[in-house]
Amino acid sequence: MGAFASRFRTRSRTRASARGRLADVVDWFRRRAGKDEAPGSANSGPAGGLEAETAGELVDRTPKPEEPADGFSEAGIREALRDVRDPEIGRDLISLNMIRNVDIEGSGVTVGVALTTAGCPMKHRITTDIRDRLMMIEGIESVEIDFGVMTDDDRQNLMTSLHGGPSELAPAFRDESKTRIIAVVSGKGGVGKSTVAVNLAAALDRAGKSVEILDADVHGSSIPVMLGSTEKPNVVGGVIFPIESETGLKFISMGNFVNEGQAIIWRAPIVNKALTQLMRDVYWDEPDFIIVDMPPGTGDVALTVAQMIPKAEALVVTTPQADAARVAVKAGKMAVQAHLKVAGVVENMGHAVCPCCGEEMKIFGGDGGNQVAEELGSTVMSRIPILPDATGEPGNALFDEDSAPARAFDEIAASLSATKVRRRIKVL
Numbered sequence: 001m002g003a004f005a006s007r008f009r010t011r012s013r014t015r016a017s018a019r020g021r022l023a024d025v026v027d028w029f030r031r032r033a034g035k036d037e038a039p040g041s042a043n044s045g046p047a048g049g050l051e052a053e054t055a056g057e058l059v060d061r062t063p064k065p066e067e068p069a070d071g072f073s074e075a076g077i078r079e080a081l082r083d084v085r086d087p088e089i090g091r092d093l094i095s096l097n098m099i100r101n102v103d104i105e106g107s108g109v110t111v112g113v114a115l116t117t118a119g120c121p122m123k124h125r126i127t128t129d130i131r132d133r134l135m136m137i138e139g140i141e142s143v144e145i146d147f148g149v150m151t152d153d154d155r156q157n158l159m160t161s162l163h164g165g166p167s168e169l170a171p172a173f174r175d176e177s178k179t180r181i182i183a184v185v186s187g188k189g190g191v192g193k194s195t196v197a198v199n200l201a202a203a204l205d206r207a208g209k210s211v212e213i214l215d216a217d218v219h220g221s222s223i224p225v226m227l228g229s230t231e232k233p234n235v236v237g238g239v240i241f242p243i244e245s246e247t248g249l250k251f252i253s254m255g256n257f258v259n260e261g262q263a264i265i266w267r268a269p270i271v272n273k274a275l276t277q278l279m280r281d282v283y284w285d286e287p288d289f290i291i292v293d294m295p296p297g298t299g300d301v302a303l304t305v306a307q308m309i310p311k312a313e314a315l316v317v318t319t320p321q322a323d324a325a326r327v328a329v330k331a332g333k334m335a336v337q338a339h340l341k342v343a344g345v346v347e348n349m350g351h352a353v354c355p356c357c358g359e360e361m362k363i364f365g366g367d368g369g370n371q372v373a374e375e376l377g378s379t380v381m382s383r384i385p386i387l388p389d390a391t392g393e394p395g396n397a398l399f400d401e402d403s404a405p406a407r408a409f410d411e412i413a414a415s416l417s418a419t420k421v422r423r424r425i426k427v428l
Protein backbone atom coordinates (compact mmCIF):
# COMPACT_ATOMS: atom_id res chain seq x y z
CA MET A 1 0.00 0.00 0.00
CA GLY A 2 3.13 2.20 0.30
CA ALA A 3 2.93 3.89 -3.07
CA PHE A 4 -0.64 4.97 -2.86
CA ALA A 5 -0.43 6.08 0.72
CA SER A 6 2.62 8.23 0.28
CA ARG A 7 1.28 9.86 -2.86
CA PHE A 8 -1.95 10.67 -1.05
CA ARG A 9 -0.07 12.14 1.83
CA THR A 10 2.03 14.55 -0.18
CA ARG A 11 -0.89 15.80 -2.22
CA SER A 12 -3.30 15.94 0.64
CA ARG A 13 -0.90 17.88 2.74
CA THR A 14 -0.07 20.36 0.02
CA ARG A 15 -3.71 20.83 -0.80
CA ALA A 16 -4.72 21.06 2.85
CA SER A 17 -2.09 23.62 3.70
CA ALA A 18 -2.81 25.65 0.55
CA ARG A 19 -6.50 25.56 1.37
CA GLY A 20 -5.70 26.45 4.99
CA ARG A 21 -3.65 29.43 3.89
CA LEU A 22 -6.33 30.65 1.50
CA ALA A 23 -8.98 30.20 4.16
CA ASP A 24 -6.87 32.15 6.65
CA VAL A 25 -6.41 35.01 4.21
CA VAL A 26 -10.09 35.15 3.30
CA ASP A 27 -11.02 34.90 6.95
CA TRP A 28 -8.59 37.68 7.81
CA PHE A 29 -10.11 40.04 5.29
CA ARG A 30 -13.63 39.10 6.29
CA ARG A 31 -12.97 39.72 9.92
CA ARG A 32 -11.30 43.02 9.16
CA ALA A 33 -14.41 43.92 7.23
CA GLY A 34 -16.73 42.72 10.01
CA LYS A 35 -18.54 40.26 7.71
CA ASP A 36 -17.82 37.06 9.52
CA GLU A 37 -16.57 37.68 12.97
CA ALA A 38 -14.31 35.07 14.51
CA PRO A 39 -15.72 33.45 17.67
CA GLY A 40 -14.81 35.55 20.66
CA SER A 41 -13.58 38.41 18.52
CA ALA A 42 -14.84 41.92 19.17
CA ASN A 43 -13.67 43.07 15.79
CA SER A 44 -16.02 44.93 13.53
CA GLY A 45 -15.71 47.22 10.55
CA PRO A 46 -17.18 48.32 7.26
CA ALA A 47 -18.49 45.79 4.76
CA GLY A 48 -16.13 44.67 2.01
CA GLY A 49 -13.39 42.07 1.84
CA LEU A 50 -12.40 39.32 -0.54
CA GLU A 51 -15.10 37.88 -2.70
CA ALA A 52 -15.00 35.06 -5.19
CA GLU A 53 -16.15 36.78 -8.40
CA THR A 54 -15.59 33.86 -10.72
CA ALA A 55 -14.23 30.43 -9.99
CA GLY A 56 -10.82 30.76 -8.38
CA GLU A 57 -10.66 34.53 -8.74
CA LEU A 58 -10.58 36.65 -5.62
CA VAL A 59 -11.16 40.38 -5.72
CA ASP A 60 -9.88 42.56 -2.90
CA ARG A 61 -12.52 45.08 -1.84
CA THR A 62 -11.13 45.53 1.63
CA PRO A 63 -10.61 49.07 2.85
CA LYS A 64 -7.05 49.43 4.12
CA PRO A 65 -6.78 49.00 7.90
CA GLU A 66 -6.99 52.37 9.52
CA GLU A 67 -3.74 53.54 11.12
CA PRO A 68 -3.36 56.93 12.79
CA ALA A 69 -1.96 59.46 10.30
CA ASP A 70 1.00 60.26 12.56
CA GLY A 71 2.14 56.65 13.00
CA PHE A 72 0.95 53.59 14.89
CA SER A 73 -0.61 53.23 18.29
CA GLU A 74 -0.97 50.56 20.95
CA ALA A 75 -4.68 50.32 20.11
CA GLY A 76 -3.86 49.80 16.43
CA ILE A 77 -1.33 47.09 17.28
CA ARG A 78 -3.81 45.29 19.53
CA GLU A 79 -6.40 45.50 16.79
CA ALA A 80 -3.90 44.02 14.31
CA LEU A 81 -3.16 41.19 16.72
CA ARG A 82 -6.78 40.07 16.37
CA ASP A 83 -5.61 38.72 13.02
CA VAL A 84 -3.06 36.41 14.63
CA ARG A 85 -4.40 33.08 15.82
CA ASP A 86 -3.05 30.56 18.24
CA PRO A 87 -2.27 27.72 15.79
CA GLU A 88 -3.51 25.02 18.13
CA ILE A 89 -6.69 26.64 19.41
CA GLY A 90 -7.49 28.45 16.18
CA ARG A 91 -8.65 31.69 17.84
CA ASP A 92 -7.07 35.12 17.94
CA LEU A 93 -4.50 36.03 20.57
CA ILE A 94 -6.48 39.00 21.87
CA SER A 95 -9.69 37.15 22.61
CA LEU A 96 -7.63 34.33 24.14
CA ASN A 97 -6.16 36.95 26.49
CA MET A 98 -2.64 35.93 25.48
CA ILE A 99 -1.39 39.45 24.70
CA ARG A 100 -0.17 41.27 27.78
CA ASN A 101 1.95 44.42 27.34
CA VAL A 102 2.50 46.29 24.09
CA ASP A 103 5.49 48.67 24.41
CA ILE A 104 6.45 51.11 21.68
CA GLU A 105 9.87 52.68 21.42
CA GLY A 106 10.50 54.66 18.25
CA SER A 107 9.86 52.30 15.36
CA GLY A 108 10.29 49.21 17.56
CA VAL A 109 7.51 47.30 19.28
CA THR A 110 7.74 44.73 22.08
CA VAL A 111 4.75 42.47 22.60
CA GLY A 112 4.32 40.41 25.77
CA VAL A 113 2.69 37.06 25.06
CA ALA A 114 1.46 34.71 27.79
CA LEU A 115 1.66 31.13 26.55
CA THR A 116 -0.57 28.41 27.90
CA THR A 117 2.52 26.34 28.84
CA ALA A 118 6.20 27.21 29.03
CA GLY A 119 7.18 24.53 26.52
CA CYS A 120 4.45 25.46 24.05
CA PRO A 121 5.43 23.78 20.76
CA MET A 122 3.81 26.60 18.79
CA LYS A 123 6.11 29.32 20.18
CA HIS A 124 8.09 29.70 16.97
CA ARG A 125 4.98 29.84 14.78
CA ILE A 126 3.35 32.46 17.05
CA THR A 127 6.53 34.57 16.89
CA THR A 128 6.56 34.46 13.10
CA ASP A 129 2.83 35.19 12.78
CA ILE A 130 2.97 38.19 15.14
CA ARG A 131 6.05 39.59 13.38
CA ASP A 132 4.55 39.10 9.93
CA ARG A 133 1.34 40.86 10.90
CA LEU A 134 2.88 43.80 12.78
CA MET A 135 5.50 44.46 10.12
CA MET A 136 2.58 45.16 7.79
CA ILE A 137 1.82 48.29 9.81
CA GLU A 138 3.45 51.36 8.38
CA GLY A 139 6.17 52.76 10.62
CA ILE A 140 7.01 49.57 12.50
CA GLU A 141 10.56 48.41 11.77
CA SER A 142 11.24 45.84 14.44
CA VAL A 143 9.13 43.52 16.58
CA GLU A 144 10.30 41.74 19.71
CA ILE A 145 8.26 39.08 21.47
CA ASP A 146 8.55 38.71 25.20
CA PHE A 147 7.16 35.30 26.19
CA GLY A 148 5.69 34.54 29.59
CA VAL A 149 3.39 31.82 30.87
CA MET A 150 -0.25 32.06 31.98
CA THR A 151 -1.04 31.58 35.65
CA ASP A 152 -3.08 28.53 36.64
CA ASP A 153 -6.15 30.76 37.05
CA ASP A 154 -5.66 32.36 33.60
CA ARG A 155 -5.31 28.95 32.04
CA GLN A 156 -8.38 27.61 33.79
CA ASN A 157 -10.44 30.66 32.76
CA LEU A 158 -9.26 30.29 29.17
CA MET A 159 -10.12 26.62 29.02
CA THR A 160 -13.53 27.17 30.63
CA SER A 161 -14.30 29.92 28.13
CA LEU A 162 -13.26 27.64 25.25
CA HIS A 163 -14.83 24.53 26.48
CA GLY A 164 -17.66 25.15 28.94
CA GLY A 165 -17.82 23.69 32.44
CA PRO A 166 -15.88 20.60 33.47
CA SER A 167 -18.88 18.29 33.35
CA GLU A 168 -20.16 19.27 29.91
CA LEU A 169 -19.53 17.49 26.65
CA ALA A 170 -17.29 19.35 24.23
CA PRO A 171 -19.42 21.70 22.08
CA ALA A 172 -19.07 19.54 18.95
CA PHE A 173 -20.95 16.68 20.62
CA ARG A 174 -23.82 18.81 21.85
CA ASP A 175 -27.08 18.68 20.02
CA GLU A 176 -27.09 22.29 18.93
CA SER A 177 -23.66 22.02 17.23
CA LYS A 178 -23.45 21.77 13.44
CA THR A 179 -20.91 18.91 13.81
CA ARG A 180 -22.18 15.56 12.57
CA ILE A 181 -20.98 12.53 14.46
CA ILE A 182 -20.56 9.44 12.29
CA ALA A 183 -20.02 6.30 14.39
CA VAL A 184 -18.42 3.60 12.22
CA VAL A 185 -19.62 0.24 13.53
CA SER A 186 -19.18 -3.39 12.59
CA GLY A 187 -20.31 -6.67 14.04
CA LYS A 188 -16.82 -8.13 14.27
CA GLY A 189 -13.17 -7.19 13.87
CA GLY A 190 -11.17 -7.36 10.69
CA VAL A 191 -13.85 -6.26 8.23
CA GLY A 192 -12.12 -2.92 7.63
CA LYS A 193 -13.97 -0.65 10.06
CA SER A 194 -10.88 1.44 10.95
CA THR A 195 -9.82 1.52 7.31
CA VAL A 196 -13.26 2.88 6.48
CA ALA A 197 -13.04 5.45 9.31
CA VAL A 198 -9.73 6.98 8.17
CA ASN A 199 -10.44 6.81 4.45
CA LEU A 200 -13.88 8.33 4.89
CA ALA A 201 -12.27 11.16 6.86
CA ALA A 202 -9.76 11.65 4.02
CA ALA A 203 -12.57 11.66 1.45
CA LEU A 204 -14.54 14.26 3.42
CA ASP A 205 -11.38 16.34 3.62
CA ARG A 206 -10.99 16.06 -0.17
CA ALA A 207 -14.60 17.20 -0.49
CA GLY A 208 -13.70 20.37 1.43
CA LYS A 209 -15.28 19.37 4.75
CA SER A 210 -13.54 19.85 8.08
CA VAL A 211 -13.18 16.52 9.83
CA GLU A 212 -11.62 14.99 12.95
CA ILE A 213 -11.37 11.38 14.07
CA LEU A 214 -12.12 9.88 17.48
CA ASP A 215 -10.69 6.39 17.87
CA ALA A 216 -12.96 4.79 20.48
CA ASP A 217 -11.81 1.26 19.73
CA VAL A 218 -9.98 0.92 23.00
CA HIS A 219 -8.98 -2.73 22.71
CA GLY A 220 -8.06 -2.62 19.04
CA SER A 221 -7.00 1.01 18.76
CA SER A 222 -5.29 1.34 15.40
CA ILE A 223 -5.83 4.89 14.13
CA PRO A 224 -2.51 6.36 15.43
CA VAL A 225 -0.55 3.57 13.74
CA MET A 226 -2.65 3.77 10.57
CA LEU A 227 -1.99 7.50 10.32
CA GLY A 228 1.65 7.12 11.34
CA SER A 229 1.45 9.42 14.41
CA THR A 230 1.94 7.69 17.72
CA GLU A 231 3.07 10.69 19.76
CA LYS A 232 1.18 11.80 22.87
CA PRO A 233 -1.32 14.64 22.59
CA ASN A 234 -0.69 18.06 24.10
CA VAL A 235 -2.63 18.67 27.33
CA VAL A 236 -3.16 22.21 28.62
CA GLY A 237 -5.13 23.00 31.77
CA GLY A 238 -6.96 19.68 31.55
CA VAL A 239 -7.88 20.18 27.88
CA ILE A 240 -6.46 17.65 25.41
CA PHE A 241 -5.56 18.83 21.90
CA PRO A 242 -6.05 16.44 18.97
CA ILE A 243 -2.94 15.29 17.12
CA GLU A 244 -2.48 16.46 13.57
CA SER A 245 -1.08 13.53 11.61
CA GLU A 246 1.30 13.76 8.65
CA THR A 247 -1.72 13.42 6.39
CA GLY A 248 -3.23 16.60 7.84
CA LEU A 249 -6.07 14.63 9.49
CA LYS A 250 -6.64 15.44 13.17
CA PHE A 251 -7.45 12.65 15.57
CA ILE A 252 -7.46 11.54 19.16
CA SER A 253 -7.34 7.94 20.21
CA MET A 254 -7.70 5.88 23.36
CA GLY A 255 -4.41 4.44 22.13
CA ASN A 256 -2.75 7.83 22.75
CA PHE A 257 -3.04 7.29 26.47
CA VAL A 258 -1.22 3.99 26.71
CA ASN A 259 2.30 3.06 25.73
CA GLU A 260 2.74 1.55 22.31
CA GLY A 261 2.51 -2.21 22.34
CA GLN A 262 0.89 -2.25 25.77
CA ALA A 263 -2.24 -4.38 25.99
CA ILE A 264 -5.18 -2.70 27.65
CA ILE A 265 -7.34 -4.65 30.04
CA TRP A 266 -10.03 -2.23 31.07
CA ARG A 267 -13.41 -3.21 32.39
CA ALA A 268 -16.45 -1.63 30.77
CA PRO A 269 -16.97 1.19 33.33
CA ILE A 270 -13.36 2.30 32.86
CA VAL A 271 -13.66 2.20 29.09
CA ASN A 272 -16.83 4.27 29.28
CA LYS A 273 -15.18 6.74 31.62
CA ALA A 274 -12.22 7.13 29.26
CA LEU A 275 -14.51 7.62 26.28
CA THR A 276 -16.61 10.17 28.15
CA GLN A 277 -13.42 12.00 29.00
CA LEU A 278 -12.45 12.14 25.32
CA MET A 279 -15.86 13.58 24.44
CA ARG A 280 -15.58 16.13 27.23
CA ASP A 281 -11.93 17.11 27.61
CA VAL A 282 -10.67 17.10 24.03
CA TYR A 283 -10.68 20.39 22.19
CA TRP A 284 -12.83 19.33 19.22
CA ASP A 285 -13.04 22.45 17.11
CA GLU A 286 -16.64 21.88 15.92
CA PRO A 287 -15.65 20.49 12.52
CA ASP A 288 -18.29 19.51 9.94
CA PHE A 289 -17.79 15.83 10.83
CA ILE A 290 -16.29 13.76 13.64
CA ILE A 291 -15.74 10.17 12.57
CA VAL A 292 -15.82 7.78 15.54
CA ASP A 293 -14.09 4.44 15.07
CA MET A 294 -16.18 2.26 17.38
CA PRO A 295 -15.10 -1.03 18.92
CA PRO A 296 -16.48 -3.99 16.97
CA GLY A 297 -19.62 -5.67 18.27
CA THR A 298 -22.53 -4.43 20.27
CA GLY A 299 -20.90 -3.60 23.57
CA ASP A 300 -21.07 -0.89 26.19
CA VAL A 301 -19.12 1.70 24.25
CA ALA A 302 -21.76 1.76 21.55
CA LEU A 303 -24.44 2.29 24.17
CA THR A 304 -22.44 5.06 25.81
CA VAL A 305 -22.03 6.86 22.50
CA ALA A 306 -25.73 6.42 21.72
CA GLN A 307 -26.79 7.72 25.12
CA MET A 308 -24.39 10.64 25.25
CA ILE A 309 -24.68 11.73 21.63
CA PRO A 310 -28.21 11.12 20.44
CA LYS A 311 -27.48 12.98 17.23
CA ALA A 312 -24.74 10.45 16.24
CA GLU A 313 -25.37 8.45 13.07
CA ALA A 314 -24.19 4.87 12.56
CA LEU A 315 -22.32 3.78 9.45
CA VAL A 316 -22.35 -0.01 9.37
CA VAL A 317 -19.39 -1.83 7.79
CA THR A 318 -19.53 -5.43 6.64
CA THR A 319 -17.79 -7.77 4.25
CA PRO A 320 -19.96 -9.76 1.82
CA GLN A 321 -19.76 -13.04 3.75
CA ALA A 322 -22.88 -14.11 5.62
CA ASP A 323 -21.19 -14.44 9.02
CA ALA A 324 -19.92 -10.85 8.94
CA ALA A 325 -23.30 -9.60 7.69
CA ARG A 326 -25.21 -11.39 10.43
CA VAL A 327 -23.26 -9.70 13.24
CA ALA A 328 -23.23 -6.37 11.38
CA VAL A 329 -27.04 -6.49 11.43
CA LYS A 330 -26.87 -6.97 15.20
CA ALA A 331 -24.58 -3.95 15.60
CA GLY A 332 -26.86 -1.88 13.38
CA LYS A 333 -30.00 -2.97 15.26
CA MET A 334 -28.41 -2.02 18.54
CA ALA A 335 -27.78 1.44 17.13
CA VAL A 336 -31.42 1.66 16.04
CA GLN A 337 -32.65 0.51 19.45
CA ALA A 338 -30.53 3.24 21.02
CA HIS A 339 -32.38 5.70 18.74
CA LEU A 340 -29.42 6.37 16.45
CA LYS A 341 -30.09 6.86 12.78
CA VAL A 342 -28.32 4.45 10.42
CA ALA A 343 -26.61 6.67 7.87
CA GLY A 344 -25.92 3.73 5.57
CA VAL A 345 -24.07 0.48 4.99
CA VAL A 346 -20.60 0.01 3.51
CA GLU A 347 -19.60 -3.30 1.99
CA ASN A 348 -15.83 -3.70 2.12
CA MET A 349 -13.44 -6.05 0.33
CA GLY A 350 -16.11 -7.83 -1.69
CA HIS A 351 -14.46 -7.34 -5.06
CA ALA A 352 -11.28 -6.11 -6.71
CA VAL A 353 -10.98 -3.80 -9.69
CA CYS A 354 -8.56 -4.92 -12.41
CA PRO A 355 -5.95 -2.14 -12.75
CA CYS A 356 -5.64 -2.83 -16.50
CA CYS A 357 -9.21 -3.08 -17.75
CA GLY A 358 -11.22 -1.75 -14.78
CA GLU A 359 -13.30 -4.91 -14.69
CA GLU A 360 -14.71 -5.92 -11.30
CA MET A 361 -13.75 -9.34 -9.93
CA LYS A 362 -15.77 -10.79 -7.10
CA ILE A 363 -13.50 -12.16 -4.38
CA PHE A 364 -15.82 -13.62 -1.77
CA GLY A 365 -19.24 -15.19 -1.90
CA GLY A 366 -22.22 -13.59 -0.23
CA ASP A 367 -24.22 -10.43 -0.57
CA GLY A 368 -23.56 -8.96 2.89
CA GLY A 369 -24.03 -5.29 1.98
CA ASN A 370 -27.53 -5.74 0.61
CA GLN A 371 -28.48 -8.15 3.36
CA VAL A 372 -27.50 -5.72 6.12
CA ALA A 373 -29.09 -2.74 4.36
CA GLU A 374 -32.34 -4.61 3.87
CA GLU A 375 -32.58 -5.73 7.49
CA LEU A 376 -31.83 -2.24 8.77
CA GLY A 377 -34.11 -0.49 6.30
CA SER A 378 -31.10 1.39 4.98
CA THR A 379 -29.06 1.53 1.77
CA VAL A 380 -25.59 0.42 0.65
CA MET A 381 -23.73 3.70 0.35
CA SER A 382 -20.77 2.15 -1.41
CA ARG A 383 -18.89 -1.06 -2.10
CA ILE A 384 -15.19 -0.61 -1.38
CA PRO A 385 -13.00 -2.83 -3.55
CA ILE A 386 -10.13 -4.72 -2.01
CA LEU A 387 -6.73 -3.42 -3.03
CA PRO A 388 -4.66 -6.56 -3.54
CA ASP A 389 -1.28 -4.92 -2.91
CA ALA A 390 -2.36 -3.36 0.39
CA THR A 391 0.35 -4.18 2.92
CA GLY A 392 -1.27 -2.86 6.10
CA GLU A 393 2.12 -1.32 6.97
CA PRO A 394 2.00 1.33 9.73
CA GLY A 395 1.21 4.78 8.35
CA ASN A 396 -0.09 3.37 5.07
CA ALA A 397 -3.81 3.09 5.63
CA LEU A 398 -4.92 5.84 3.27
CA PHE A 399 -5.70 4.86 -0.30
CA ASP A 400 -4.26 6.99 -3.05
CA GLU A 401 -6.92 9.44 -4.13
CA ASP A 402 -6.87 8.08 -7.70
CA SER A 403 -7.38 4.48 -6.62
CA ALA A 404 -10.66 2.59 -6.96
CA PRO A 405 -11.20 2.35 -3.16
CA ALA A 406 -10.65 6.10 -2.72
CA ARG A 407 -13.22 6.86 -5.41
CA ALA A 408 -15.68 4.62 -3.57
CA PHE A 409 -15.01 6.61 -0.39
CA ASP A 410 -15.60 9.82 -2.35
CA GLU A 411 -19.09 8.48 -3.11
CA ILE A 412 -19.81 7.99 0.59
CA ALA A 413 -18.47 11.46 1.41
CA ALA A 414 -20.67 12.98 -1.28
CA SER A 415 -23.83 11.26 -0.11
CA LEU A 416 -23.13 12.03 3.55
CA SER A 417 -22.52 15.67 2.70
CA ALA A 418 -25.75 15.77 0.74
CA THR A 419 -27.89 14.61 3.68
CA LYS A 420 -29.21 17.13 6.20
CA VAL A 421 -27.98 17.30 9.79
CA ARG A 422 -30.24 15.32 12.05
CA ARG A 423 -31.69 17.13 15.05
CA ARG A 424 -32.52 15.40 18.30
CA ILE A 425 -35.84 13.62 18.42
CA LYS A 426 -37.16 13.66 21.96
CA VAL A 427 -38.13 10.19 23.13
CA LEU A 428 -40.92 10.48 25.70
Ligand SMILES: Nc1ncnc2c1ncn2[C@@H]1O[C@H](COP(=O)(O)OP(=O)(O)OP(=O)(O)O)[C@@H](O)[C@H]1O
Pocket: 186, 188, 189, 190, 191, 192, 193, 194, 195, 196, 217, 220, 222, 295, 296, 348, 349, 384, 385, 386, 387, 388, 390, 391, 392, 405
Ligand atom coordinates in the same frame (compact mmCIF):
# COMPACT_ATOMS: atom_id res chain seq x y z
N1 LIG B 1 -10.49 -2.34 0.88
C1 LIG B 1 -9.38 -2.89 1.37
N2 LIG B 1 -8.38 -3.28 0.56
C2 LIG B 1 -7.27 -3.87 1.06
N3 LIG B 1 -7.05 -4.08 2.36
C3 LIG B 1 -8.00 -3.69 3.23
C4 LIG B 1 -9.21 -3.06 2.80
N4 LIG B 1 -9.97 -2.80 3.90
C5 LIG B 1 -9.26 -3.23 4.95
N5 LIG B 1 -8.08 -3.77 4.57
C6 LIG B 1 -7.07 -4.39 5.42
O1 LIG B 1 -7.73 -5.34 6.26
C7 LIG B 1 -7.14 -5.35 7.55
C8 LIG B 1 -8.21 -5.12 8.61
O2 LIG B 1 -8.71 -3.79 8.45
P1 LIG B 1 -9.10 -2.90 9.70
O3 LIG B 1 -8.03 -2.89 10.73
O4 LIG B 1 -9.55 -1.61 9.16
O5 LIG B 1 -10.33 -3.74 10.24
P2 LIG B 1 -11.22 -3.48 11.55
O6 LIG B 1 -12.57 -3.94 11.20
O7 LIG B 1 -11.06 -2.09 12.03
O8 LIG B 1 -10.57 -4.48 12.56
P3 LIG B 1 -10.46 -4.31 14.16
O9 LIG B 1 -11.81 -3.94 14.65
O10 LIG B 1 -10.02 -5.68 14.58
O11 LIG B 1 -9.45 -3.24 14.41
C9 LIG B 1 -6.06 -4.30 7.56
O12 LIG B 1 -4.83 -4.91 7.32
C10 LIG B 1 -6.41 -3.39 6.38
O13 LIG B 1 -5.26 -2.82 5.78
